[in-house]
Amino acid sequence: MNTTREQHIVQALVDIADNLVDHFDVVELLTNLADRCVNVLGVSAAGVMLESPPDELRLVASSSEAMQVVEMFELQANEGPCLDAFRTGERVGHEKLQSGSGPWPQFSKVALASGFQSVSALPLRLRDATIGALNLFSIEQLPMDECDVLVARAFADLATITILQHGTVTEGRELNEQLAGALASRIVIEQAKGVIAERAGIEVTEAFSRLRNYARSRAMLLTDIAQAAIDGTLEPVAWASPTSIDP
Amino acid sequence: MAGELPQGSLCTSNHVSNLIEELQYSLGEGPCVDAYRDNKVVLEPDLAHPVVPRWPAFSPKALEAGVRAVFGLPLRIGAARLGALNLYRDQPGPMSDNQHADALVMASVIAQWVLDTQAAAPHGTVAPDLESGANFHFVVHNAAGMVSVQLGVSVTEALIRLRAFAFRENRLVREVAEDIVGRRLRLA
Numbered sequence: 206m207n208t209t210r211e212q213h214i215v216q217a218l219v220d221i222a223d224n225l226v227d228h229f230d231v232v233e234l235l236t237n238l239a240d241r242c243v244n245v246l247g248v249s250a251a252g253v254m255l256e257s258p259p260d261e262l263r264l265v266a267s268s269s270e271a272m273q274v275v276e277m278f279e280l281q282a283n284e285g286p287c288l289d290a291f292r293t294g295e296r297v298g299h300e301k302l303q304s305g306s307g308p309w310p311q312f313s314k315v316a317l318a319s320g321f322q323s324v325s326a327l328p329l330r331l332r333d334a335t336i337g338a339l340n341l342f343s344i345e346q347l348p349m350d351e352c353d354v355l356v357a358r359a360f361a362d363l364a365t366i367t368i369l370q371h372g373t374v375t376e377g378r379e380l381n382e383q384l385a386g387a388l389a390s391r392i393v394i395e396q397a398k399g400v401i402a403e404r405a406g407i408e409v410t411e412a413f414s415r416l417r418n419y420a421r422s423r424a425m426l427l428t429d430i431a432q433a434a435i436d437g438t439l440e441p442v443a444w445a446s447p448t449s450i451d452p
Numbered sequence: 453m454a455g456e457l458p459q460g461s462l463c464t465s466n467h468v469s470n471l472i473e474e475l476q477y478s479l480g481e482g483p484c485v486d487a488y489r490d491n492k493v494v495l496e497p498d499l500a501h502p503v504v505p506r507w508p509a510f511s512p513k514a515l516e517a518g519v520r521a522v523f524g525l526p527l528r529i530g531a532a533r534l535g536a537l538n539l540y541r542d543q544p545g546p547m548s549d550n551q552h553a554d555a556l557v558m559a560s561v562i563a564q565w566v567l568d569t570q571a572a573a574p575h576g577t578v579a580p581d582l583e584s585g586a587n588f589h590f591v592v593h594n595a596a597g598m599v600s601v602q603l604g605v606s607v608t609e610a611l612i613r614l615r616a617f618a619f620r621e622n623r624l625v626r627e628v629a630e631d632i633v634g635r636r637l638r639l640a
Contacts, residue, residue, distance in 0.1 A: 278588055392593055399600070400607075402598055403602060435597070
């Protein structure tokens with residue numbers, strides 16, 4: 206693998222690991238993870254689903270806020286690679302989705318309609334606890350490169366450890382609480398997207414970008430910024446300016 | 453239930469029960485609402501010919517759905533009021549003494565369960581078990597955010613109004629939300 210890609214991977218791992226010591230926001234962490242998968246692995250879209258409430262998979266972060274992509278994840282509560290990866294604790298992949306057939310007929314139909322031809326999912330797993338899945342999509346019909354699989358697995362493992370906070374939380378009530386907290390954060394962010402979309406007269410996708418950029422520029426937690434938007438305590442400069450292109 | 457308006461049902465046994473819950477949720481009136489607010493058992497053994505007429509919006513619609521008798525029991529643990537339990541019958545008539553006694557036991561068991569389950573939830577959130585019957589697609593939350601600004605209400609209130617509108621128009625909450633987010637619809 207070339208030096209630049211190697212540098213990106215190392216940087217990504219360092220960034221995720223930073224969250225082990227710092228105060229962090231689960232949704233922000235996982236959104237960054239999804240973005241890095243797209244940048245480093247060359248996939249077209251990535252998303253993370255977590256198990257909350259117990260036995261149910263819900264989307265917590267994705268590389269794209271586009272409605273079709275979000276819908277594709279929401280479908281996976283019932284059928285799809287994330288559910289299989291989550292249930293089996295093993296990586297799952299399909300390089301040539303066929304509408305209405307294969308292991309996930311309904312999901313494949315929607316994925317293909319969104320332009321994705323191949324899909325891969327890795328469990329987010331630490332020892333016996335599988336807390337969700339990392340989902341990768343590509344517009345090309347390609348199986349994942351073995352090198353890419355290793356890198357994706359490293360990202361997934363590190364993210365899992367970070368969410369479980371040093372691996373001390375792996376069962377029962379505390380785990381469920383943490384995962385429920387992640388989903389609750391996501392919901393706050395979704396509501397804030399609507400608030401800002403209305404205030405600024407923009408689409409919810411753009412609203413998310415502005416909130417995220419603002420949080421980053423102030424080194425604040427995305428969920429806190431979202432809550433402030435809902436409470437009406439967020440300064441207008443947070444949403445007033447258009448997003449610059451992400452690096 | 454929370455505050456003055458019902459927040460939503462936890463679970464219902466069939467589509468008529470579901471309808472009774474939805475009606476009270478959207479209309480803000482009905483046996484559960486009264487039971488919760490007044491902290492007492494509310495009995496209406498003959499909804500078509502009540503001794504004291506009440507619930508002018510709820511009753512006709514419930515009767516249309518085949519409900520003939522309806523009973524609301526508050527869910528409470530000591531002073532803590534958690535909500536209300538709704539029982540209905542498709543024939544008029546009061547509950548028998550045994551049924552009444554059983555209903556009270558059921559209410560207290562359910563109240564304890566709600567309390568135990570919610571106690572396990574992180575502060576400021578609803579326990580996952582309690583919320584799983586009321587999962588909304590993200591687009592509904594987006595729409596609630598927009599409506600809260602449009603109407604100058606809290607996001608919680610916006611969610612309630614969204615659901616009430618969907619119910620009145622006989623549409624799925626999700627579809628109404630998509631229209632709001634797509635700016636094809638604006639709630640008044």
